[in-house]
Amino acid sequence: MAVLLLATAVLYLWKLGESGWANAFYSAAAQAGSLSWKALFFGSSDAANAITVDKTPAALWVMSLSARLFGVSAWSILVPQALMGVGSVALLYATVRRTSGPAAGLLAGAVLALTPAAALMFRFNNPDALLVLLLIAGAYCVVRALENASPRWLVLAGVTVGFGFLAKMLQAFLVLPAFGLAYLIAAPTSARRRLLHLSGALTATIVASGWYLAVVALWPADDRPYIGGSQRNSLWELAFGYNGFGRITGDEVGSVGGGGNGGWGGTGWDRLFGTEMAGGIAWLLPAAVVALAAGLWFTRHAPRTDRGRAALILWGGWFVTTAVVFSYMSGIIHAYYTIALAPAIAALVGIAGAQLWRARGNPAAAGTLSAGIGLTALTAYLLLSRHSTWLPGLAIAILVAGLLFAILVFVASRLPDAVRRLVAVGALVTVLAGTGAYTVATAATPHSGALPSAGPDTGHGMGPGGDGIVIGGAGGPVGRGGAGGGLLGTSLPGENLAALLRKDSANHTWTAATVGSNNAAGYQLGSGAPVLAVGGFNGTDPAPTLEQFQEYVRSGRIHYFLGDGMMMRGETGSDAAQRIADWVAENYPPTTVDGVTVYDLSR
Structure with a gap:
């Protein structure tokens, strides 16, 4: 784990300052918060407190405090995001390890670290970095609660999700069905106690997220900044309208899209494989689907309280709910939102990969693992083929190696130990080669403006598949x-x-x-x-x-x-x-x- 975290830190911190102010919209608010405590509390765009940013300000609290401590600079604003990335990898490892062992935890952590959308956001100053860290912390608390039906750990999970709401509003609540279902099914206590514990956790979520809304609503309007993104100076309107259900329906008053699809692309099951989103998240998405289906099938006869199946329900519910919402929402959506899928995909791949390898003597398990490797290699080939001028030859190399190792993994139980270890290492490298190369390219590319994209530099600080908007003026990205x-x-x-x-x-x-x-x-x-x-x-x-x-x-x-x-x-x-x-x-x-x-x- 130490090697994994050190490598993640290097990946997320190396030449971080080259992105400058990154998203200057939030950097300016952090600057304001470093000068005015009122601006920090409300998330004002300026120190004179005219208007707030169009989000709840938890992520700005972190940036503003860092700027107060170390001065206003690109590093003081961006380094906390990178450290949140390292913390997210560590928390995911700890969470998966408790249910599926250290090998699964390491694989899950590596997959998260090498997800392009994660590298993009953990090197950027949007609220997504804090959101992901808090949601993984919530998953860890649920796993701890499942061990002995602990209401305290479950309430703590509700608190972390509630604070996730203060980072990016209703998006944080997408994990709640998965958390609740896992506990309702698998907690080792009576049904009555399970429902009682869940009610307490839901109350904690409401309190942890609602206290700030209540304070802003009760604060005299002429003594605070206008709530940006709302038409009636209301944080409730912002949370549940423009940044809430309006994102689902497309009915967002004041949006640049203006309602309906609003120019945010077609909806449908294949949206996550579209040009812009695919590069950030799709590399192991098919493998995660296979992992979830296989995991639930192989644990179908397990006891109700089986923690391995409970983990699959937790991460699988997170994955399915978020993927469906992102695929069919009609309002504002950007490619970098897909970082919210990264922890669930990484956990499912880590859990299933380790368990299927341990069960490789079973032809069904070996065949499923082999299919997952081959499918991942094919996905990488298709994604890399869209950008044939970048690292030419990598796509076909991954495809050939993937098919080879898929065959070898299928017969791995009959191979000598030394050869079997080489096959495992080779298969792992092949599976991570495409997403890893794209992640390194993302980290090596300075990003700025409102719509960063994952991938290699195309000359404007945006990865391939971007929307073609040139960010900034003559001097560079900013x-x-x-x-x-x-x-x-x-x-x-x-x-x-x-x-x-x-x-x-x-x-x-x-x-x-x-x-x-x-x-x-x-x-x-x-x-x-x-x-x-x-x-x-x-x-x-x-x-x-x-x-x-x-x-x-x-x-x-x-x-x-x-x-x-x-x-x-x-x-x-x-x-x-x-x-x-x-x-x-x-x-x-x-x-x-x-x-x-x-x-x-x-x-």
């Missing part, structure tokens, strides 16, 4: 100089504009205002002074209103308005940002600094 980055990217201000924004910034609440949080983030990170993100992330939040903005200007609270890079794509939501931009353009003369249109609101 460019320096020129107009704002727009809806999904960020550009830092040039030297002249940064100096202008810093000048007299102490005399104003916000040194500038601009439409959209990514635009504001770049100017704020470049100048170190608060910038008001008009309209929130999409520019479609009614914050501030035109009347509020005019009052801010009259009282001298905003110095400049930066008018370039405005992107308001939503078909629904407020038009307040557009009205503000029009009012400024009609009443103030523009100047150009470093390619950015600047309106001096103090004149």
Whole structure:
């Protein structure tokens, strides 16, 4: 395990700073949190607390505290994410080991570490890193609870999932059916006690997730920032609407997609094998399906309390529920969301791989393991063939080696011990070769902007299968100089504009205002002074209103308005940002600094 964790740390930390601010939207909020405790608590985009990010702020609490301790930098923001990755691998090993032995735990940990979507997110500053760590911690607590029907461990599982909600809202709850079903079926106590324990755990989940919503709802609205992503300044609306059931139905007021499928791709069982998502997660997805089916079949006659089958129910339920939701949800979905599948896939492959190898004398077990190896090699071949110019020859090498080792594994019980060990090592290397190569390529590629993709560099800091959006300006993934980055990217201000924004910034609440949080983030990170993100992330939040903005200007609270890079794509939501931009353009003369249109609101 020590070797595995050391290798994972190297993979996730090596040249981490090359991604710069990564997702500048969250980096700017971490900067704000390092300066203001109120901004930290609410997850504000700026230290003056105009508006929050469009998520609950648990992930920002970690980044902001790190920035307070070590200063605001790319490293202080990104290193905690990488350490969460190492912690996730360690926790997954510990969880799988308790039910299936150390070999299964090591294999599961290795698969998680070598999943491209995991390497992408554990080297990035989106909320997904904390979410995954907390959900694996929840699974560990459920496994401990199953050992002796412990209500305390089960309540602790509910608490970890509740805090997962504070990282990424309702997505955290996708594991609850699996956790509950595993305990309901396998806990070694009476049915009445099982239901009672589950009720207590559910209450703990509600309390751990709901306390923050209650505090925000009870806090006077004029004494806190506007809740970004909502149309009525409501965290409840954000949690259960735009970031909640709206993601399922596609009915997300203020979304850039505007409802229906919203341009987020077709739904269906094959969505996870689509070009953009497949590179991040699909390498061992078919093997996980085989592993779950085989595991449940071979344990069908086991006692109700069998912990091995309970583990399959836990991880299999996590896998199936999350995969179905991701495959059929009609609202906003991005390829990197698939990191939520990685722990379940890794655990299923680790558990089944170790158990089937131990049972290789049984032709059915040997045949199933052989089929899983061959299927994984074929999957890797198909995925690598989509990018034939990258590492040419690897696809066919994995396919040939996979078919060879599939045959050798089938007859492994008849081979000498030394040869059998070589076959096991060769099969393991072959199974992990495709996903491992893609993961290393992902880690070697700097990523920034709102939509990072797994895979090798294609020239814009995004892997193959990306959506073609160029993130940033002329200076790289997070460019320096020129107009704002727009809806999904960020550009830092040039030297002249940064100096202008810093000048007299102490005399104003916000040194500038601009439409959209990514635009504001770049100017704020470049100048170190608060910038008001008009309209929130999409520019479609009614914050501030035109009347509020005019009052801010009259009282001298905003110095400049930066008018370039405005992107308001939503078909629904407020038009307040557009009205503000029009009012400024009609009443103030523009100047150009470093390619950015600047309106001096103090004149």
